[in-house]
Structure formats: structure tokens, C-alpha cells
Amino acid sequence: MDVTPPAEVVERRINARQAYRSDLKPVWCPGCGDYSVLTALFAALAELQIPPHQIALISGIGCSSRLPGYAATYGLNTIHGRPIPVATGLKSARPDLTVIAMAGDGDALSIGGGHFPHAARRNIGMAYFVMDNNVYGLTKGQTSPTTPTGEQTATSLYGWPEDPANPLGLALAYGVSFVAQGVAGDVKGLARLMVEAIQWPGFAFIEILSPCVTWRGKEQYDVIRDRARPIPPEHDVTDLAAAFRYAHDPEHLYVGVHYRQRKPTFQERVTALQQKAAAKGAGNFDRYLAKFRA
Amino acid sequence: MKQAVTIGQGASCPCVFLMGSGGDGVVTAGDLLARAVANAGLHCQMVKSFGPQIRGGESGVWLQISPQPIQGPAEQVQIAVVLSWRSFGPFARQLSLAPGALVFQDEQDAALAPPDLRDAGGQPVTPRSLPLQKLADELEAPRSRNILLVGFIAGLLQLPAALIPEVLQRKFGKRGAEVAATLIKAFHRGRELADAQARPAGLPALAPVEAEARLLLSGNDAASLGALHAGVEFFAGYPITPASEIMTAMAEHLPGRGGMMIQAEDEISAICMLLGASFGGKKALTSTSGPGLSLMVEALGFATQIELPCVIIDVQRGGPSTGMPTKTEQSDLQLAVYGAHGDAPRVVIAPENVRTCFDATVKAFYLAEKYQTPVIVLSDQQLGHREETLPATAFDEGHAFRTVIARRLPDVKPGEPYKRFALGDDPVSPMAIPGMEGGTYRTSGIIHDEAGNPTVSTDLHRRMSEKLQRKMTLILAEMPGYRLEGPAHADTLLLTWGSTAGAACDAAARRTAEGRPTAVLIVELLYPLPTEALREHVARYRHVAVAELTFSGQFLRWLRANGLALEQALAIHRGGGDPLTTSEILQRMREAWT
Numbered sequence: 026m027d028v029t030p031p032a033e034v035v036e037r038r039i040n041a042r043q044a045y046r047s048d049l050k051p052v053w054c055p056g057c058g059d060y061s062v063l064t065a066l067f068a069a070l071a072e073l074q075i076p077p078h079q080i081a082l083i084s085g086i087g088c089s090s091r092l093p094g095y096a097a098t099y100g101l102n103t104i105h106g107r108p109i110p111v112a113t114g115l116k117s118a119r120p121d122l123t124v125i126a127m128a129g130d131g132d133a134l135s136i137g138g139g140h141f142p143h144a145a146r147r148n149i150g151m152a153y154f155v156m157d158n159n160v161y162g163l164t165k166g167q168t169s170p171t172t173p174t175g176e177q178t179a180t181s182l183y184g185w186p187e188d189p190a191n192p193l194g195l196a197l198a199y200g201v202s203f204v205a206q207g208v209a210g211d212v213k214g215l216a217r218l219m220v221e222a223i224q225w226p227g228f229a230f231i232e233i234l235s236p237c238v239t240w241r242g243k244e245q246y247d248v249i250r251d252r253a254r255p256i257p258p259e260h261d262v263t264d265l266a267a268a269f270r271y272a273h274d275p276e277h278l279y280v281g282v283h284y285r286q287r288k289p290t291f292q293e294r295v296t297a298l299q300q301k302a303a304a305k306g307a308g309n310f311d312r313y314l315a316k317f318r319a
Numbered sequence: 320m321k322q323a324v325t326i327g328q329g330a331s332c333p334c335v336f337l338m339g340s341g342g343d344g345v346v347t348a349g350d351l352l353a354r355a356v357a358n359a360g361l362h363c364q365m366v367k368s369f370g371p372q373i374r375g376g377e378s379g380v381w382l383q384i385s386p387q388p389i390q391g392p393a394e395q396v397q398i399a400v401v402l403s404w405r406s407f408g409p410f411a412r413q414l415s416l417a418p419g420a421l422v423f424q425d426e427q428d429a430a431l432a433p434p435d436l437r438d439a440g441g442q443p444v445t446p447r448s449l450p451l452q453k454l455a456d457e458l459e460a461p462r463s464r465n466i467l468l469v470g471f472i473a474g475l476l477q478l479p480a481a482l483i484p485e486v487l488q489r490k491f492g493k494r495g496a497e498v499a500a501t502l503i504k505a506f507h508r509g510r511e512l513a514d515a516q517a518r519p520a521g522l523p524a525l526a527p528v529e530a531e532a533r534l535l536l537s538g539n540d541a542a543s544l545g546a547l548h549a550g551v552e553f554f555a556g557y558p559i560t561p562a563s564e565i566m567t568a569m570a571e572h573l574p575g576r577g578g579m580m581i582q583a584e585d586e587i588s589a590i591c592m593l594l595g596a597s598f599g600g601k602k603a604l605t606s607t608s609g610p611g612l613s614l615m616v617e618a619l620g621f622a623t624q625i626e627l628p629c630v631i632i633d634v635q636r637g638g639p640s641t642g643m644p645t646k647t648e649q650s651d652l653q654l655a656v657y658g659a660h661g662d663a664p665r666v667v668i669a670p671e672n673v674r675t676c677f678d679a680t681v682k683a684f685y686l687a688e689k690y691q692t693p694v695i696v697l698s699d700q701q702l703g704h705r706e707e708t709l710p711a712t713a714f715d716e717g718h719a720f721r722t723v724i725a726r727r728l729p730d731v732k733p734g735e736p737y738k739r740f741a742l743g744d745d746p747v748s749p750m751a752i753p754g755m756e757g758g759t760y761r762t763s764g765i766i767h768d769e770a771g772n773p774t775v776s777t778d779l780h781r782r783m784s785e786k787l788q789r790k791m792t793l794i795l796a797e798m799p800g801y802r803l804e805g806p807a808h809a810d811t812l813l814l815t816w817g818s819t820a821g822a823a824c825d826a827a828a829r830r831t832a833e834g835r836p837t838a839v840l841i842v843e844l845l846y847p848l849p850t851e852a853l854r855e856h857v858a859r860y861r862h863v864a865v866a867e868l869t870f871s872g873q874f875l876r877w878l879r880a881n882g883l884a885l886e887q888a889l890a891i892h893r894g895g896g897d898p899l900t901t902s903e904i905l906q907r908m909r910e911a912w913t
Contacts, residue, residue, distance in 0.1 A: 047761065049772055078756045083595070086764075094761045094772060099753040101598060102763030102773075103591070104621050110588040114595025114603070115753070117579060118553050122599070122753050143584040299574040308575030310547050313568075317536040319357030319486075319708065 041071035047097045056243065058209030058235030059089050062156055065212045066096070066125075069219035080123045083112040085132035088163045089156035089235065092127055106137025109144045109153070116151045120292045123223060124151040131161050134170040134190045144228050145199035147291040152222040152229045155192060156209075158237035158245070166240035178240070192232045193272035197265060197284055203229035204268065204284040208253055209236060210246060214280065221282065227290045234278065249278060256281035332362075332385030334393045334417075335472055338410055339402035340377050344465030349380030350535075350706075351469045351490070355482040356384050357533040357708040364389045365535075365706040369645060370409055377406035379413075384476065390672070390821035392701070392898040395439055396420055398475060400468055401446070404431035413897065415439050421516075422446040423471075425464070426453070447516075454508050463505040470509020475516060480507075532711035538676040538702035542606070542632055543568035544714060545680030549723055551630075552578040552601040555592035557585055557611060560644040561700040562634035565606035586611035590618040593629045597622075600726060600752035602684055606632040609642065609651050612658065612695075619693050620659030621764045623787060626740065626750070628687035628694075628726070632680065635699040637896040646896030647701035649817050650869040655695045656846045656877060662784055664791050666694040667846035671802075671820035673707040678720040679843070685722050690747055690790045697845065699868075701818045701898050726750060731757035738769040742782055746789035791847035799852060800844025806831055809838035811912070812860035814853075814888075815867060816842040816874055819899050823866050826904035835912070842874075850881045862912050863888045866904050870894035 030038075045067045053059050070080065080098035084090035086105035093100030099122075103111045112126035126144075133141065133155040144153065160178065161167040167180040170190045177184060196204045203225045207215040215233065222229035234253075236245035254277040260267060268284040306312055335352070339345040349365055356363040364383045370376035381393045395417035401407055401424050416422065416438040424432055426448035436444045449471065455463045466487070473483055484503045491499045536544075543565050546554075554569035556562075570580040578601075583589035586607055593603040607615065612633050622629055635651045637643030655667045666686050670679035676698055683694040712718055729749035731737045739760040741748040751758025762771035766780045774780075794800075805827050815823040820841040827837040840856055842848070857863055865888050867874040872892045879885055889911045891904055 049761075076756070078759050079754060081598070081753045082761075091773075094763070096761070097759055098761075099598075099751075099759050100761035101625070102761070102765065103594075104617055104764055107587065107591045107618065110583065110591035111595040111598070113581070113588075114553065114555060114592030114597075115599045116595075117581060117592075118596035118601040118603075119599035119753060139584060140588055143588070295574070295579050299577060299579070302571075302575035303577075305575065308547070308572040308578075310544070313547060313572060314534070314544060314714065317534040317540060318711065319354040319533045319535040 038068075038071065041074075042067040045070050045077055045096050045098065047095050049094050051095050052091060053088060054239045056238035057088070058158065058237070059092065059156055061209040061212050062089070062154070062215065062233055062235055063092055063095055065215040065219055066092075068212065068216040069223060072216070072220055073223060075123050079121070080125070081112075081115055082125050082127060083108045083115065084127045085129065085137060086163070087129035087131055087161070088158075088237070089127065089129040090132065106132050106135070107140070108132060109137060109140035112151055113144060113147065113149050116149050117291060117295065120150065125154065125223065126151055127154045127156065130155065130157040130159065130169045130171045130192070134192060134195070138170070141195065142199040145196070145201040148202055148227040148288055150227055150290045150292050152219070152225070152231070154219070154222075154231050154233055156233050156235040157192060158235050158241060159189070160237050160240045162237045162240055191272060193283055194269065196230045196232070197268050197272055201230045201284070202227040202286050202288050203282070205230070205282045206232045206234070206278065206280050208234045208249055208278075208280055210250065211280070218282070225285075227288065252276065252278045253280050254278070256283065332383050332387070332389060333397045333476065334395065335382040335384070335476075336379060336396040336399040336414060337382070337468065337472075338377065338379040338400070338407060339465075340406040343402045344462070345380050345402065345468070346378055348465040348469045349382050351466075351483060351486055352382055352472055353535050353706060353708070354486045355473060355478055357535050358482045358486070359479055360531050360533070361386055362388050362708050364393070366393065366701075367704060368410070368413070370406070377403065377409060379410050389707070391825035391901040392822060394900050394902055398472065399423070400472070402428070402451070402464065402468075404428055404433065407433070416444055418442065420444060423449050425449060425451040449512055454512075455505065458501060458505055458508065460501045460505060463502055466502045466505040467509035467512070470506040471513045473506075474510035474513025480510060534709045534711055534713060535706055536673065536709070537564070537704055537706045538670065538673045538698055539564035539634065539704065540568070541673050541676035542670075542680045542696070542698060542703075543572075545677035546604050546630075546684070547572055548677070548714070548721065549681045549684035550602050551604045551684070553593070553596035553603040554578070554605065555581040555583045555589040555596075555603070556605045556607065557583050557589050559608045559611050561636055561703050562606040562608045562611075562632065564703070565632060565634070569604070586614040587618065590615040590622075590629070590631065594618060594622055594627050597627045597629050598753070602628070602688070604630045604632070606634065608634050608636045608644070609638050609654070610640070612651055612654055616654070616658035619665060620661060620663040622693040623659065623663040623665055624764050625762050626691040626748075626787075628691055630680070630683045630687050630694050630696065632696040632698060634703040635697060637894075643896045645700065647699045647818065647898055648869065648894070648896060649697070649699060649819065649867050650873060651697060652845065652869065652873045652877060655697055662787075664692070664787050665846060666690070666692055666794065666844070667697060668694060668844055669697040669817040669842070670702060671817060671841055671843070673702060673705065674709055674713050674719070676702055677714050681723070682720050685720075685724055686794060688724050688726050690794060691750060692790060697817060699818050726752070728752070728755070729758060731755055733757040736770070739771045740767060740769050740783065740786070742769055742786060746786045746793065794844070795847050795849055798844065800842065800847075800849035801852065802841045802843060803838060803856065804841070805838030806836045809836040810860060811835060811837040811862040811864070811908070812857065813837060813839045813904070813908075814842070814857070814863065814865045814878070815839065816845060819866050819868055822899050822901045822904055825901040826908065829901065829905055830908055835908075837908070845877070848877070848881045850883065853878070854883055857883060857885065864891055864908060864911070865889070866891040866899060868892065868899050
């Protein structure tokens with residue numbers, strides 16, 4: 026049971042979170058789930074006490090990808106579908122930084138869907154937050170890869186004839202080492218998941234159900250609330266088969282950590298091969314040049 | 320009986336062609352000869368050609384040898400050895416035999432010789448048989464045919480006998496003293512074979528010139544060396560012919576110096592990884608060819624927009640689409656200078672020979688860091704894969720472009736505002752990198768204000784566009800971006816770029832020798848184009864020709880688009896995938912200006 030903390034603790038927390046807020050005012054619509062995601066992110070960063078200048082937020086294109094602009098960290102709002110490769114380049118070149126990639130459902134599963142399995146294979150040490158609203162909001166209401174079958178949208182006037190992707194199922198199939206689902210409506214729970222994901226040694230994916238009131242209506246909150254269930258505490262997070270069952274549950278949206286399995290990170294493996302190469306003397310210009318002596 | 324023959328018409332550098340099927344070892348033979356030639360203080364240029372098969376296909380090696388540095392591509396072959404007529408087909412069109420050329424075959428293969436082999440003058444050529452396999456079998460080293468071949472060619476060209484055993488020892492010594500001894504024996508048997516032949520007349524003496532140490536390397540090797548010299552820290556790329564050698568070199572050398580090579584899932588990912596690493600303050604490189612560059616253009620525009628340094632080496636191949644991956648062309652020019660939506664200036668720089676693949680790469684890193692911009696190096700298959708001898712000092716101070724700079728960081732203080740894209744007299748605004756306290760900034764491909772925040776201000780769009788463009792003006796003020804070669808009194812100017820420069824220089828020299836003094840202007844900086852300087856030069860000449868290896872004349876059109884009139888210019892360009900030759904360029908000039 027939550028106990029309300031003393032006033033000065035609350036104030037300290039608020040101040041700590043404020044340190045992560047930039048001067049820019051979000052342009053999201055009133056009621057957008059992304060506000061809660063931003064609040065949860067500030068709470069998570071404040072709890073982890075990571076200095077803002079040690080953080081880089083890397084997003085793609087879309088409503089949710091505006092997020093880095095609102096944080097007083099380093100940030101790049103990159104091009105459509107490419108937050109993963111940009112963040113991969115940054116994190117592998119600068120393992121000292123906290124790198125968080127973020128995307129919408131279009132970025133993550135449509136135009137940039139091809140990068141997802143490779144980030145999983147590499148197990149890059151970064152968090153990846155996908156704000157999924159089942160719709161293309163910025164371009165005004167077209168279907169997305171997670172729009173439910175049959176829905177009418179700007180690009181499916183007679184009903185959407187395709188099946189939606191299952192982001193959690195894909196992440197599990199790709200071998201992502203940390204897979205979780207959060208909902209924008211539960212800031213506290215989402216912040217807890219974010220803390221775990223940011224600290225996770227490897228690639229940590231959170232599917233965040235973040236409603237779009239403008240194109241999906243206020244009822245998207247209700248749909249999510251009605252279908253959301255906490256992942257049962259007895260769930261073994263290393264049980265991949267069980268995780269698949271939760272991810273593909275036809276009725277419920279399970280919130281919490283679905284899967285968590287430690288495996289070597291890209292950085293750990295690269296460090297090992299860097300040592301091997303250095304021991305062989307590779308990388309020395311003069312030695313390389315000498316190879317071409319006729 | 321020895322029979323004197325005269326081959327070539329005053330050929331200044333003999334060209335040898337060796338051809339065999341997979342496993343015959345002709346590439347190794349070419350490499351050994353090239354090393355021996357290099358150690359004799361001579362110059363050589365080696366072009367390898369492979370069939371489309373990955374293994375077991377036919378392969379051919381062209382080896383030009385000269386006492387002088389070689390510029391243009393090989394034209395006619397004076398000595399050819401064919402080890403497998405069965406696989407000869409794909410080379411039949413490429414092989415131009417000089418009048419009087421000597422063609423040799425293995426006697427066991429003689430029955431398969433084409434009945435209608437002719438030289439460039441239309442005279443029939445009868446291949447001469449050599450007992451190569453027989454001798455190899457006698458040595459109980461049936462796979463030493465290629466070493467016999469090396470001995471034979473060395474003997475025919477009267478290369479110093481001592482040089483090759485030393486190279487053999489170095490190359491094969493680690494397989495055991497016995498192996499090396501057998502191969503050295505094979506080499507000498509090959510030389511004895513040559514003694515039985517008449518040395519072809521008309522070839523220049525190839526006595527050792529000087530005992531100067533030499534390098535033997537390809538353009539892709541030189542570019543890789545350049546990248547290491549420039550301090551590359553990060554490479555991401557996707558395998559593609561003919562650029563993969565650079566990626567392989569980075570995979571070998573970057574980890575040892577604390578960097579890394581990431582094999583990306585595609586070229587879009589590769590360039591995006593570069594931008595991530597560069598945002599993190601690292602010097603980042605990728606290498607690719609046309610299809611890969613096509614995939615990279617969106618991110619290229621993003622790099623321009625957020626002013627991130629990165630270097631892309633495009634080793635061009637024949638296009639369009641998959642085109643001809645193992646053949647050469649200069650037809651990515653248009654994509655390199657125009658590729659990306661919006662007004663997105665970038666730097667495009669081109670090496671003209673193997674040596675300048677080093678310079679262009681070092682310069683690319685220099686310009687990328689100094690002006691915070693993407694830089695494309697336009698190499699091509701011809702430069703990337705051909706091997707050349709160079710002085711051992713080729714990349715030393717005073718011989719090559721070696722300037723290396725670090726990123727210009729701002730003087731930031733916590734609590735004080737930092738403007739990443741400050742608009743001032745200097746269009747280059749110092750760049751903070753993550754980890755710097757007080758330097759945090761957010762930016763995006765969206766038009767941004769000085770701090771990096773998105774804006775819809777039309778005024779800022781104009782001013783930021785000017786900022787990007789002014790960087791290009793500064794680059795032009797810093798370097799000429801071209802090279803002029805030829806007699807001061809020339810009345811003809813040959814404009815060219817990249818790998819066509821060699822043949823153009825040779826053609827100009829021959830034209831000058833014919834009494835029509837001709838100069839060559841080689842454009843190194845294709846974007847920003849040094850238009851003013853080019854205009855002044857062009858105006859001084861009576862005749863102007865533009866030579867390039869594209870079907871449609873992309874270079875000529877790029878010069879025109881930049882405001883060079885050139886209405887009367889002789890346009891020398893074609894498709895085909897093989898480099899423009901000296902004779903081709905010369906012939907076109909002779910026809911145009913009698």
C-alpha cells in the first residue's frame with residue numbers, strides 16, 4: 026500500500042524531476058498519453074539520479090518522437106524509423122552515456138521495423154521505449170502497423186484489411202533480453218518499469234500503450250484500462266514460452282515485465298575483441314603500412 | 320631457333336596479361352611479379368578481373384610495367400599467357416593484343432586455342448606452347464604452374480633474377496623451407512623456358528632503376544590507410560562490391576585502437592550509426608557503392624541539417640541499379656552532388672589515382688570535422704581495386720595531405736545558455752558532445768533555431784540555409800579544389816575528374832607531343848565546385864574537352880549547371896564499365912580538332 030510521503034520529500038522529488046525538463050512546451054494535444062510518458066521518464070531519471078548531460082534521448086519521427094525536445098538532456102529527433110541505428114552508433118561509440126531510444130508504432134514497427142531484430146541480436150545496452158497509440162497521429166489519423174483489423178481511419182475508409190503486429194510477441198521472437206509493457210495512464214508503474222529498463226545491462230524494450238485522444242478518441246483510455254491486467258506475480262520472467270502466452274493473450278493486455286534474461290551485451294563482447302585485437306598489435310598505422318611494402 | 324619479334328609501336332611500358340581459371344593462381348603470379356618489379360625500382364599497375372563466379376571462375380591480371388610512373392589504364396597487351404582457353408571467353412573482348420604480341424599457352428591446353436585469334440591490327444596470332452604443367456609435374460609440384468609462369472615472364476622481361484626468390488621466400492617461407500625451395504626451383508625452370516624464346520624487341524629496358532623501397536597497394540588500401548591516419552574511431556557499413564575491402568580493413572584495425580566496426584543491417588542503418596557515433600564526438604566512416612549510397616541519401620540530408628561530420632567513401636561501380644558490380648564507372652556523381660531532398664549542401668571530393676585515395680580520405684575527415692558536414696569521397700572500382708607501386712614515402716609528410724584536426728568544442732559553463740547553431744560571422748558553430756556539462760542541446764531534422772529547437776520561422780529557414788551554404792564558400796576559399804597539369808602555352812584544355820585523370824594526362828602528353836599543346840584540369844572538389852577558378856581557366860583555351868566515364872555526361876552537365884558555358888566543349892563520355900583509354904581520348908581530340 027502506498028503511503029503519502031512527507032511534503033518536503035514530495036517537493037524534493039518534484040525539483041529533482043524539474044532538472045530534466047527543458048524550456049520547450051510540448052505541442053501534444055491535450056489528453057495525449059505522451060505527457061504521462063514524459064512525466065514517468067523524468068521520475069525515472071530523477072530516481073536514478075543520472076546527470077542530464079550524461080543522457081541522450083534519440084527518437085524518430087512522429088508525435089511521440091518530439092519527446093527529446095522536452096528534456097534538458099542531449100537529444101536527437103532523427104529521421105523516420107531510425108532511432109535504433111542512431112542510438113546504436115551513439116551507445117557503441119560512447120558506452121559511458123545513458124542512451125534511450127524512443128519511437129512511435131510507425132517508427133518502430135513499420136518504416137524502422139527492420140532495425141528491431143538487429144538491436145535485439147546485438148543486445149546494445151540501451152532502453153527502447155515505444156509509444157504505441159495504434160495510429161499515425163502527426164500525419165492526421167492514418168492506420169499504423171498496430172491498428173486493429175477492421176478499423177476505419179483516414180486510409181482505411183471501408184475498414185482496415187490487415188492484421189495488427191504484436192510488438193511484445195515480435196520482441197520476444199527477436200530475442201530482446203528485457204521485454205515489458207506499460208500504460209501511459211499509470212505514471213508510477215511506468216516509471217518503475219523505466220527505471221528497470223534504463224538500468225538493464227542490454228537492450229530493454231518497453232511497449233507503452235499511449236492513447237491518442239485526437240484520432241482514437243478518449244475511449245482508447247477506457248479500452249486499455251478495461252483490458253489491462255498486471256502480469257501475475259508468479260510469472261517466471263525467464264520463461265519465454267509463458268511470456269509468449271501473455272503477449273498473445275486475446276483478451277488482456279498484460280502490464281509489467283514479460284521477459285528478462287541476462288546475456289552478454291554488445292559492449293561486453295566488443296571490449297573483449299578490442300583487447301584481443303590490441304594484443305595482436307592491430308590498428309597501428311605503421312604496422313599496417315608495412316604490410317604493403319613490396 | 321630464336322626469332323626476333325617487334326611488338327607494340329614504341330610501347331613505353333609493356334603490358335602483360337595472365338589468365339587462368341580458378342585455382343590456376345594467376346592473381347598470385349601477378350602479385351609476385353608486381354612485387355619483384357617494385358623491388359627493382361620500377362613502376363607497375365596491376366588490374367585484376369574476375370568472372371561473376373565466387374569461386375572457381377576465370378581470372379585475369381593486367382600488369383603494366385614501366386621505368387616511369389604509370390598514369391593511364393592499360394591499352395594493348397604485348398605478352399599474354401593463357402592457362403585455360405576454356406575459360407578465356409569473358410576476356411576475349413577485353414583483351415586487345417598489340418600488333419606482334421606474343422601469346423603463350425600451356426601445351427596441354429593447345430587443342431582448345433581459338434582458331435581465329437587476331438591482334439589489334441587484324442593479323443592472326445598463333446599461340447606458342449610452353450610445357451608448364453609438364454615441368455610442374457616433373458618438380459612434383461603440380462600446382463606450381465603459376466610460379467613457372469612468374470619465372471617465364473621475369474625472364475622474358477629480363478627482370479633481375481635475384482628479386483623473385485626473395486619475394487617467394489617471404490610469401491611462402493612460412494609453409495616450410497621445402498615448399499619455398501621447390502617454388503624457387505620452379506621459378507628458375509620458368510626462366511630457363513624464357514631463355515629459349517627470343518626477347519621481344521620494342522620493349523624498353525627494364526633494368527633496375529634505383530634500389531628505392533616501394534609499396535604495392537590498391538586504392539581501397541590507400542583509403543583505409545588514410546582513414547587510420549585521420550584518426551577514424553568508428554565504422555559502420557554493409558558489404559558491397561567493390562568497397563568491401565575498406566570495411567574489412569576497418570574490422571581488422573579499429574578494435575585494436577579502441578574503436579569498432581559494426582556490420583549494419585543495411586546502408587540506411589550504417590549511415591545512421593555513423594551519425595550517432597559522430598553526435599557522440601567520434602570520427603565516423605562508412606564505405607559503400609552506388610546501391611548503398613542510394614539508400615543513404617535521406618540520412619545524408621539529415622547530417623547536413625544537424626551539421627554532423629561523417630565520411631562516406633563511395634567506390635563507384637557500373638550502374639544503374641545493380642549494374643556491373645565488378646566494373647567501373649563515374650556515374651554516382653549526380654547522386655553524390657544532388658542526392659537528398661531540399662537544399663542540402665555536402666562536400667564531394669574525388670581521388671584521381673591510388674595514392675590520392677589516401678589524401679582524399681584524410682582531407683574528407685579534415686573537412687568533415689572543420690565544417691561539420693558530411694563528406695563523400697568518390698572513388699571507383701578502377702581506383703579501388705587496381706594495385707600500384709608507390710614510393711615507400713608516398714604517405715609521408717610533404718608527400719601527402721596529412722592534416723588532422725579534432726572537433727571544435729564550445730566553451731560551455733553549467734547554467735549558461737549554449738547555442739549549438741549560433742548564427743554569427745563564422746558559419747561553423749562549436750559543437751558540444753554528450754557528457755559535456757552545460758552543453759546539452761536537442762535538435763532535429765526540423766528547421767531549428769540557434770539553440771536547436773524546432774521552429775517554423777521562415778526567416779530562420781533562410782538564415783540556417785545560408786549558414787550551411789556559407790560553409791561551402793569557406794571551403795572554396797581554403798583550397799583550390801583542382802589541379803592543372805600541362806604546358807603553359809597549351810591552347811587545348813582537357814577537363815576531367817577522378818580515375819579518368821590518368822588517361823587524360825597521358826592523352827594530353829601525347830597530343831602535346833604531336834604538336835598540339837594540351838593541358839589537363841583535374842577537378843578534385845566536385846562539391847562545392849570551384850566554379851570561378853574553372854571559368855577563368857576555361858576562358859584561356861581555344862579548345863576545351865570534358866572527359867569522364869558516364870554514359871550521359873554527368874560531369875559536363877554538372878559543370879554547366881554551375882554556370883560554366885562549355886557549349887563548344889568536346890564531350891568525351893561513354894558507358895561500358897571499362898575505363899576510358901588514352902587512345903580513345905586522343906582519337907576524339909584528333910577527330911574534333913584536326
